[in-house]
Amino acid sequence: MTFARKRVAGVAAVAVAAALALSGCADTGTSGSPSEEPGSGDTGNLAVTFLPKNLGNPYFDTSSKGGKAAVEEFGGTFAEVGPAEATPDAQVSYINTATQQGVGALVVSANDPQAICDALNEARDADVKVVTFDSDTNPDCRDLFINQATADGIAKIQVDLIAEQIGDEGEIAILSASANATNQNAWIETMTEILAADHPNITLVETVYGDDDDQTSFDKTAALLQSHPNLKGIISPTTVGISAAARYLSTSDYKGKVALTGLGTPNQMREFVEDGTVTAFALWNPEDLGYLAAWAAQALITGEITGAEGDSFSAGKLGDYEVGADGTVLLGDPYVFDADNIGDFDF
Amino acid sequence: MTTTATTETTRVIRDYDKPLWRRLLLTREAAIVGLLILVVVVASATVRGFGQPITLNYLLLDIAPILLIALPMTLIMITGEIDLSVGSMVGLSSVVTGVGIQAGLPFEVAALLALLVGVVGGAFNGFLVTVVGLPSLAVTIGTLALFRGLAVGLLGTTAVTNFPETWTALAKAKIAGTTIPYIMVPFLILLAIFVIMLHFTPFGRGIYAIGLSKDAARFSGVDVERTKMVLFVLAGVVSAFAGIYYTLRFGSARGDNATGLELQVIAAVVLGGVSVFGGRGQLYGVVAAALLIGVLASALRLANVTSDVINIITGVLLVLSVVAASVLTWLQKARRRPGRPPRVATSTAP
Numbered sequence: 001m002t003f004a005r006k007r008v009a010g011v012a013a014v015a016v017a018a019a020l021a022l023s024g025c026a027d028t029g030t031s032g033s034p035s036e037e038p039g040s041g042d043t044g045n046l047a048v049t050f051l052p053k054n055l056g057n058p059y060f061d062t063s064s065k066g067g068k069a070a071v072e073e074f075g076g077t078f079a080e081v082g083p084a085e086a087t088p089d090a091q092v093s094y095i096n097t098a099t100q101q102g103v104g105a106l107v108v109s110a111n112d113p114q115a116i117c118d119a120l121n122e123a124r125d126a127d128v129k130v131v132t133f134d135s136d137t138n139p140d141c142r143d144l145f146i147n148q149a150t151a152d153g154i155a156k157i158q159v160d161l162i163a164e165q166i167g168d169e170g171e172i173a174i175l176s177a178s179a180n181a182t183n184q185n186a187w188i189e190t191m192t193e194i195l196a197a198d199h200p201n202i203t204l205v206e207t208v209y210g211d212d213d214d215q216t217s218f219d220k221t222a223a224l225l226q227s228h229p230n231l232k233g234i235i236s237p238t239t240v241g242i243s244a245a246a247r248y249l250s251t252s253d254y255k256g257k258v259a260l261t262g263l264g265t266p267n268q269m270r271e272f273v274e275d276g277t278v279t280a281f282a283l284w285n286p287e288d289l290g291y292l293a294a295w296a297a298q299a300l301i302t303g304e305i306t307g308a309e310g311d312s313f314s315a316g317k318l319g320d321y322e323v324g325a326d327g328t329v330l331l332g333d334p335y336v337f338d339a340d341n342i343g344d345f346d347f
Numbered sequence: 348m349t350t351t352a353t354t355e356t357t358r359v360i361r362d363y364d365k366p367l368w369r370r371l372l373l374t375r376e377a378a379i380v381g382l383l384i385l386v387v388v389v390a391s392a393t394v395r396g397f398g399q400p401i402t403l404n405y406l407l408l409d410i411a412p413i414l415l416i417a418l419p420m421t422l423i424m425i426t427g428e429i430d431l432s433v434g435s436m437v438g439l440s441s442v443v444t445g446v447g448i449q450a451g452l453p454f455e456v457a458a459l460l461a462l463l464v465g466v467v468g469g470a471f472n473g474f475l476v477t478v479v480g481l482p483s484l485a486v487t488i489g490t491l492a493l494f495r496g497l498a499v500g501l502l503g504t505t506a507v508t509n510f511p512e513t514w515t516a517l518a519k520a521k522i523a524g525t526t527i528p529y530i531m532v533p534f535l536i537l538l539a540i541f542v543i544m545l546h547f548t549p550f551g552r553g554i555y556a557i558g559l560s561k562d563a564a565r566f567s568g569v570d571v572e573r574t575k576m577v578l579f580v581l582a583g584v585v586s587a588f589a590g591i592y593y594t595l596r597f598g599s600a601r602g603d604n605a606t607g608l609e610l611q612v613i614a615a616v617v618l619g620g621v622s623v624f625g626g627r628g629q630l631y632g633v634v635a636a637a638l639l640i641g642v643l644a645s646a647l648r649l650a651n652v653t654s655d656v657i658n659i660i661t662g663v664l665l666v667l668s669v670v671a672a673s674v675l676t677w678l679q680k681a682r683r684r685p686g687r688p689p690r691v692a693t694s695t696a697p
Contacts, residue, residue, distance in 0.1 A: 055654060084654045087606065089597060096405040097648040100396040114508035115599035118519065 044301040045104035046076030048294055051094050053109045053135065054086040058267065058347040059286050060109065063134065066290030067107060073316050074298045076104070088112035095119040098128060105129040105297035107290075110137045117141035129300035133293040134286070143300050143307040145328045146293045148284040151183070154237070155190035157282045157334040158262060159199065162233045165259035165279055169201035170232035173224050175245055175262075177212040177238040187237050205231070210241045217244035225254055236262035242281060246272035266337055266345040273342050280338040286347060289331055292318055296329055375620035375672060376632030383639040390646035397649050404526035408519065408596060410641035411530045412437060412589040412605065414634065416612045417619075418541040419582040421633045424616055425545075426557040426575060427625025428476065428483040433586040434608035435494035436468050438601075440590030442498040445507030445600025454511050462587045468494060469583020473576035483579075491609065499602035507600040518595035530592055537585070542630050550574065558625025614661065615640055618668045640664075 050067050052060030064080045071078035081097070083090030088111040098106045099122055106128050110116055113136065120130050120141040133146040162172055174191070176184045188207060195202055205228050210217025217240060225231060225248075236242035242262040246269060249255050255277050264281045272278045292315050299305045299313035311323040321329050337345070391398040416433050423430050440461035447457025468490065475486040520529045545551040553574050556564035565571050594600045619636030621628030640661055647657045 079651055081648070081651060082654065084658065085606070087603060088599065088601075089593070089604065090654075092597065093405070093409055093644070093648060096409075097396075097645075100399065100402060100405065100649060102396065112506060112597075112599055112601070114506065115597040115601070118515070118598060 044303070045102070046071075046074065046298065046301060047101075047103040048076050048078055048105045048107060048297050048301075049098050049101075049103045050078070050080045050082075050290070050294075051091060051098070051106060051108045052080070052082050053091075053111050055080075055082040055084060057086075059265070060134075062345070062347040063109075063286040063290030063293075066287035066292075067294040068290075070291045070294035070298070070316055074295070076298065078294075079103075086111050088115035091116050092119045095123055099123040099126050102126065103128055104301045105131060107131045107133060107293045107297055108137075108142070109134040111135070113137050129297055131293050131297045131300065133289055139326045143327060144296050144323065145326070146289060146296055147328050147330050148286075148289050149332075149334045150330060151186050152190055153333050154263070154282070155187045156194060157336065158187070158235050158237060159191050159194045161261040161280055161282060161336065162235050162259060163199050163202060165261060166202070166232040168199060171203050171205045171228055171230050172233040172235060173205055173228060173231055174207040175217060175220060175224065175234055175236040175238075175241045176207060176209050177241060179209045181212075184237055191235065191237075210236075210238070210244060212238055212240045214240060214244045217241045218248050221245040221248040222252075225252070225258065231258055233259035233261070236260065236264075238262070239264050239268060239283075242278075243268040243272075246277050250275055250277040263334075264337075265347055266342050267347060269337065270342055273337070273339050280336050282334040282336050284331060285335040285345075287345075288318060288335075291316065292321065292329065292331055296321070374632075375668075375675070376629050376635065378671075379619060379632055379635045379639060379668075383635050383642065386639060386642050386646070390642065390649075394646045394649050397646050400526040402526075402645060404521060404528055406638075406641050406645050407531060408528050409645070410637055411528070411534060412593055412608060413611050413615055413637050413641070414534055415537065415589045415592070416582070416586050416608070417615050417633050417637055418537055418630065419578060419585050420612050420616050421619070421621055421628055421630055422541065422545060422554055423483075423575075423578045423582055424613075424621045424623065425554050425625055425628050426578065427561070428575060428578075429487065429613070430472060430483065430579060430582045431487040431609050431613075432468070432472060432490035432494055433582055433612060434605050434610075435491050435498065436465060436583055436586035437590035437593055437605035437608055438498040438603065439468065439494045440465055440587035441594040441600045441604040442502045442602055444591055444594050446501055448510060448600075449507050454514055458591050461591055462584055465584040465587025465590075466580055467583070468587075469580040470576070472583065473579035476579065477572040477575050495602070495606075498604075502600065502602045504602070508598055510595060510598055510600075515595045515598045518592055533588070538630065538634070545630060550577075554578070555626060558622075558627070611640070614665050618665055620672070622672070623669075 048067070048071050050064050052064065054060070068078045081094050083094065091108070091111050092115070095106065095108070095116060096119055106120075106123055108116070108120070108130065110132055117137055120137060124130055124143070130142040131144045131146060132142045134148060136142070136145040139145070166172065174188055176188060192204060195204055206224065208220045208224055210220045221234070221244065224234065234245055236245050242260065242264040245260055249258060249260055250272055260278050261281050263283050265283060269278060269281055295315035295318070296313065300307060305311035305313050305323060307323060307327045309323055309325055309327070312320055314320050323329055396402075420430060420433065443461040443464050444457045447460050448454060452460070472483070472486055472490055475481050476483045517529060521527060522529060522531070545554060553564060553569035556567065556569050557571050557574060561571055590605070593604055597604075615637035616628070616633050617623060618640065619628070619633030621633060643661065643664070644657055647660065
């Protein structure tokens with residue numbers, strides 16, 4: 001019987017705790033009202049929270065830097081939160097937190113297009129504006145998507161760069177990621193069309209796949225150069241491929257003779273730009289991306305735009321932007337990194 | 348307590364010489380409940396946004412899988428075993444549900460299939476532990492990798508998202524008039540079942556007996572192998588259920604769902620007063636500990652504390668709780684010098 005008594009008492013203790021937890025929540029429900037946020041006033045609640053895919057990622061550190069600069073320019077309050085691991089379930093907790101905090105806008109790079117949707121819509125129901133950047137969700141769970149680059153823009157810049165580097169004539173090859181990567185294949189298709197239409201003297205001799213694996217890409221580069229002795233240039237539209245190819249070229253006789261360009265990040269490519277293996281490559285500028293996303297958030301908060309197609313807003317030093325189809329805002333042409341500007345970036 | 352003629356029994360009997368309030372206040376479980384209340388009160392008063400009803404909703408939605416899986420895990424750990432494969436089983440059952448939907452099965456059938464996978468996976472763990480006689484730590488490290496590998500292998504890096512909305516809505520639905528999510532209903536039912544099983548049946552007494560001494564338990568008629576087998580199957584099927592909930596809550600079946608969940612579950616169980624050596628623990632302490640971890644994470648997130656600092660704080664709390672338990676045990680042993688009658692010992696204690 002004493003056993004039973006102890007158990008009952010234990011259950012009672014839990015019940016008391018639960019009751020306290022519940023009443024504690026209810027009692028102070030009004031004191032935590034989000035409307036006293038500094039920076040709120042006629043222009044609305046300018047508290048902007050950035051939620052990258054994960055923290056401690058140089059790419060997102062750079063985009064948050066841009067976001068912070070923009071928020072400071074329009075006089076809002078900036079916060080960056082996020083999970084340690086890039087998983088959607090961890091992101092949901094942070095979206096819920098932003099909803100509880102009653103922030104003005106949440107700027108998110110989605111770890112999954114669907115899994116965070118409901119949480120985002122709950123936030124929007126609580127008057128939080130939702131802007132996605134870098135990686136979009138389904139269009140019906142956010143107000144705006146800030147698109148870093150279009151497929152056409154990415155294809156065109158790579159063709160432009162290789163044409164410039166090889167004197168607009170000769171044999172080139174493509175080192176892609178996997179053979180069934182949707183975005184890569186779309187770029188390659190567009191590149192082939194542009195080459196055929198505007199660069200009749202350039203011949204695309206082969207497309208090989210490094211499966212976004214460093215060693216495979218390295219080996220495929222070697223094979224490519226052996227089977228095509230007249231090769232003048234390689235386009236690698238993948239950050240893994242371009243750095244592996246650059247590593248191969250930099251230690252071979254082809255260094256400086258075979259041009260290499262594509263999509264890469266400054267930190268991966270820095271040494272190859274400095275040692276002359278690579279002249280220029282492209283990507284977008286994540287700092288500008290974050291900057292634009294923050295200004296878009298501000299425009300949504302103040303009611304300057306609703307996210308409808310054709311709405312336009314001002315994004316500080318980047319100028320004016322217009323909302324396109326599906327609530328998408330395009331950052332612009334891809335950004336070209338070369339010896340002159342690579343030192344300005346760290347991601 | 349006919350089955351355990353052991354020191355634990357003696358200790359428990361001695362403890363009942365103390366007055367009720369002292370027995371309650373001095374237990375580890377009581378300390379966790381107290382800490383939980385303290386953290387809730389402090390967070391409500393100091394953290395902006397914490398003291399609103401919706402906090403409870405998000406909090407419970409977040410920790411529901413931990414609460415659910417902690418139930419069988421508590422029993423397994425009381426027997427002195429462990430199951431590290433539960434997080435992977437959540438991922439696997441999530442993927443099985445997704446693949447089932449993709450293959451055109453109705454959701455109910457896909458979910459049943461996932462539960463079945465939970466039974467089979469748990470039985471596989473149980474088989475290797477009881478029949479083959481391998482240590483559960485080694486077995487479930489293996490199945491941790493195996494189940495996760497199967498999950499990722501079945502679905503690759505893609506996700507299945509087209510779940511029926513009635514079910515995804517139900518996973519997040521609030522009980523009318525409150526902010527408590529519906530998932531708490533199956534949890535409370537399971538909690539009741541597990542409490543009865545652990546504290547009111549011979550099967551439950553057998554669980555404690557196994558944890559204190561496997562051989563003594565066996566000699567007193569406890570079917571050690573059968574008990575462990577049942578517990579591993581329970582862990583598998585409850586994890587599969589948590590996996591279905593997880594899938595519905597996020598509306599997304601992914602191979603990497605709930606990665607690392609096993610550590611959060613074990614953290615809650617250990618913090619809740621279950622001895623890692625077996626033989627000791629109460630379900631209410633574990634429930635309070637899971638709530639405490641959830642409340643802490645929620646409050647710290649609201650205070651914009653970064654995720655790595657939250658992990659550090661939870662980790663430190665866990666280490667401290669284990670250290671505190673050892674210190675307490677040592678103190679108790681020091682106080683109960685041999686040959687001294689327990690009455691005297693307790694009455695002179697400060």
